Amino acid sequence: MGLFESVKARLVPARDKVSGLAQQHGDRIQHGIDRAAKVVDERTRGKYSDRIQSGSGKAKGAVERLAHKDGTGPGGTTGAPPSTPPGTPPPAS
Template sequence: MGLLDNLKTKLNPAKDKVSGLAQQHGDKIQHGIDKAAKVVDEKTKGKYSHKIESGTGKAKGAMDRLAHKDGTGTGGGTDTPPTSPPPAGPPPTS
């Protein structure tokens, strides 16, 4: 058994516990994320609103993945990346 496998085996109970806590307290966690984002946005006078909104969305997405709310189960990093826009080509001719 390699070092990485050994580490995964030892961390699995902690991952399960964090997942359970995220499932139980997901609404409180998301409320806290929103509250923190609002405070930071007020302190920066809206200067970084777009970045704060983006970070808040990413934090909520990570919390949902921890709680397995997206239906992917435990997964192992096998999520497919989001689709990117098609490559730019010549403009269509009419």
């Protein structure tokens, strides 16, 4: 077993625990992200508002992914992997 596989195997219990916490307290975590973003935006006097909004959105997305790692996404949809690589725009319809 290589180093990467060994580290990955040791992190599985931690990932499962974090996922469970995200499922239980997702709304509180999201509220905390919003509050932190608001405070930072106020302290920087709006100079970095777009970056703060982008970062808080990514943090909320990460919490959602952790909370729904059981194979179902928001709304009960399956978390099937996309057919195109990440970063590829969807096909035009």
